[in-house]
Amino acid sequence: MAIVKIETDVYSVGSIDWDRRLFDELIPLPDGTSYNSYLIRGEEKTALIDTVDPTKADELVENLKKLKVNRLDYVVSNHAEQDHSGAIPEILRVYPEAKVLTNKKCKAMLSDLLMISEEKFVVVNDGDSISLGGKTLSFLLAPWVHWPETMFAYLKEEKILFTCDFLGSHLATSDIFVTGETEAEVYRAAKRYYAEIMMPFRKTIQKNIEKIKDLNVEIIAPSHGPLYKNPEFILDAYKDWISDDVKNQVVVPYVSMHKSTRKMVDYFVNALMNRGISVEPFNLTRTDVGELAMSLVDAATIVVASPTVLAGPHPSVVYAVYLVNALRPKIKFASVIGSYGWGGRMVDIIKENLSNLKVEIIEPVVIKGYPGGESFKSLDKLADTILEKHREEGIAK
Ligand code: FEO
Numbered sequence: 001m002a003i004v005k006i007e008t009d010v011y012s013v014g015s016i017d018w019d020r021r022l023f024d025e026l027i028p029l030p031d032g033t034s035y036n037s038y039l040i041r042g043e044e045k046t047a048l049i050d051t052v053d054p055t056k057a058d059e060l061v062e063n064l065k066k067l068k069v070n071r072l073d074y075v076v077s078n079h080a081e082q083d084h085s086g087a088i089p090e091i092l093r094v095y096p097e098a099k100v101l102t103n104k105k106c107k108a109m110l111s112d113l114l115m116i117s118e119e120k121f122v123v124v125n126d127g128d129s130i131s132l133g134g135k136t137l138s139f140l141l142a143p144w145v146h147w148p149e150t151m152f153a154y155l156k157e158e159k160i161l162f163t164c165d166f167l168g169s170h171l172a173t174s175d176i177f178v179t180g181e182t183e184a185e186v187y188r189a190a191k192r193y194y195a196e197i198m199m200p201f202r203k204t205i206q207k208n209i210e211k212i213k214d215l216n217v218e219i220i221a222p223s224h225g226p227l228y229k230n231p232e233f234i235l236d237a238y239k240d241w242i243s244d245d246v247k248n249q250v251v252v253p254y255v256s257m258h259k260s261t262r263k264m265v266d267y268f269v270n271a272l273m274n275r276g277i278s279v280e281p282f283n284l285t286r287t288d289v290g291e292l293a294m295s296l297v298d299a300a301t302i303v304v305a306s307p308t309v310l311a312g313p314h315p316s317v318v319y320a321v322y323l324v325n326a327l328r329p330k331i332k333f334a335s336v337i338g339s340y341g342w343g344g345r346m347v348d349i350i351k352e353n354l355s356n357l358k359v360e361i362i363e364p365v366v367i368k369g370y371p372g373g374e375s376f377k378s379l380d381k382l383a384d385t386i387l388e389k390h391r392e393e394g395i396a397k
Contacts (some may be wrong), residue, residue, distance in 0.1 A: 001034065003063050004176045006219065006227070007158040009041040009135070013048075013063040014223070015056035018172045023083075027196050028288050031189060032172030035083055036223045038162060039064065040155060042132025045073040047101070049153055049162045050223045054086035061094055071095065074122070074130070076137070077102040078164035079150045080109035084223050089114055101130070103141055105149035129156075140211055142166065144204040146197050152212065159218040166208070167234045169193045169225030178226045178233065186226055187237060188294075193224065194241050195293035200328045202242045209238060246300035246332055248395040250386060252281040253292060253324075254305030255314040260339035260370045261307045267376055268303070268337060271383035276397055277390065284316040289323060296329035300395060301386055302359075303335045304350050311344035321353040328356055333389050335382060336364035339371070362386065 004012040014037035021029050035052035037060055046069060052060045064072070072095035077085055080102075088110065092098055100110065101122045110116050124130070129138040136156040143150060145166040153162040169189035178186045198205060220228040220235075228234050250272055256262035265281055272279040280295045296302070302324065306317040313321075334354055336347045347364050362385050365378040390396035 001059065001063070003066060006038065006221065007160065010155065010158055010160065011039045011067060012176060012227075013037050013039045013060060013067065015052045015059040016172045016174075017053065017056065023170065026289075027170075028290050029170050030288065030290070031170060033170040033224055034172055036221065036225075036227075038221060039067060039069065040132060040135055040137070042135040044131075044133030046071060047074040047076055047132055047137060048072060048091065049076045050078055050084040050164055051075065051087035051091055053083045054090070057087035057090040060087055061090065064094075072098040073132075074099055074101040076153050076162075077106055077110060078153060078162060078223070079147060080106050080113055081147060081165070082113065084164060085110055085114060088116065092116070092120060103139070103149060103151050105143075106151065109147075109149050142208040142211065144201045145208055146201050154215060154217075159216050160221050161212060161215060161217045161219070161231075162221045162223070164223045165197060166222065167220055167228070167238065168222030171225040173226060176226055177229050182226070183233065189225060190234060190237060191241065191297060192290050192294045194238065195297050195327070196290055199241075199293070199297065200326065202328070202330065205238065205242050209235070209242070241297050244330060246330060246393065246395060247278070247298040248276070248390050249278040249280065249295070249299040250301045250303055251292070251295045251299045251331075252279060252303050252305055253284050253287070253317070253320045254281060255284045255307065255316045256305075257307045257309070257314070260367075261305050261337070264337050264339065264365070264367070264371050264375065264379060265305045267371070268305075268379045268383065271380055272386065275383055275387045277383075277387060284314075284320050287320075289320070292320065293323070293327055296324065296327060296331060299329070299331055300390055300393060301333040301335070302331050303337060303382075306336070306338040306346055306350065308338065308340035308344040308346045311346075312349045313338075313346045317350065318353060321350055325354050325356045331357065331359055332393065333362055333386065334359040335362040335386075336366065337379065337382070339367050339369065341369070360389070362389070
């Protein structure tokens with residue numbers, strides 16, 4: 001990635017990963033990603049904020065050499081996950097005088113994950129500051145966005161907040177700052193990122209976002225995706241996503257083997273639409289789980305649709321509900337529709353796999369064989385009940 005000047009003596013020196021298509025062997029990256037790293041030159045000391053994925057360490061070192069960085073005093077580690085910390089050992093090899101500046105929890109994790117030795121660390125506490133000479137960095141602990149050790153760094157003079165994963169997006173782009181033209185694209189990427197990475201920590205984010213509200217921030221510089229010169233753009237989006245408010249939307253993840261469940265899904269989707277409810281069906285045999293996660297950011301209701309396979313739900317449905325359960329969306333209502341040939345525990349297993357969610361279960365509609373007249377009446381009744389629940393929530397007409 002090209003070196004980009006952010007402010008006087010503050011540079012973006014990280015790497016764009018245009019080709020990466022999977023993160024954590026789980027999360028699809030349709031738009032690639034970036035590992036942002038920032039160099040800050042004070043009058044006396046130089047600091048690097050986060051590094052890059054170890055596969056891109058050479059690029060980072062090359063950028064530092066291009067900027068004629070002969071001495072590095074601090075590598076600030078805001079988060080121990082290897083896409084940001086993985087190049088620290090290489091930086092310490094190239095700059096043996098550098099100290100890793102981080103909090104106590106992150107130090108322990110970096111020692112465990114990267115085997116960085118004790119004498120390499122400088123530990124900071126919540127609210128601590130250091131001077132680089134004309135540039136002051138302070139540190140705010142922000143646990144659980146999204147690991148227990150996460151923190152933010154704030155550059156006081158330039159009013160830049162470095163948030164690492166928080167407020168970021170998996171988006172490879174040559175536009176380093178969000179602009180009016182790219183806002184829609186970045187909004188979508190940031191929402192997807194929130195859904196996949198941050199949503200399980202919605203409640204702690206509500207507290208952490210309070211911590212930064214009184215800071216005078218002109219630029220938010222995350223460690224994935226573009227930077228925000230208009231902090232309100234991303235902060236307002238997050239405030240909406242983390243709020244307890246849900247929207248008049250139903251998510252329908254489904255699998256169908258012999259078209260019985262599919263017929264039910266098609267009927268049910270129309271029934272919801274006819275009642276003025278937005279609906280997003282996801283065929284789980286070909287769904288990008290990031291899209292499914294994103295749909296759960298706002299939806300009030302999930303209705304899982306499955307055939308019965310070997311006495312339980314289809315395994316693709318089990319995978320999806322396991323993921324939904326882990327992501328802990330703020331949905332309020334859940335139900336199940338589907339079919340069976342001779343029996344099984346399909347509904348019970350789906351319900352058991354959604355146990356993290358504080359949802360009201362609406363009476364499922366599970367039928368034997370192919371759906372007929374009575375089945376459609378039951379699906380209409382389910383759609384009526386959902387409409388009624390959404391009305392009680394004040395989100396449907
Ligand atoms: Fe981008 Fe949690 O690492």
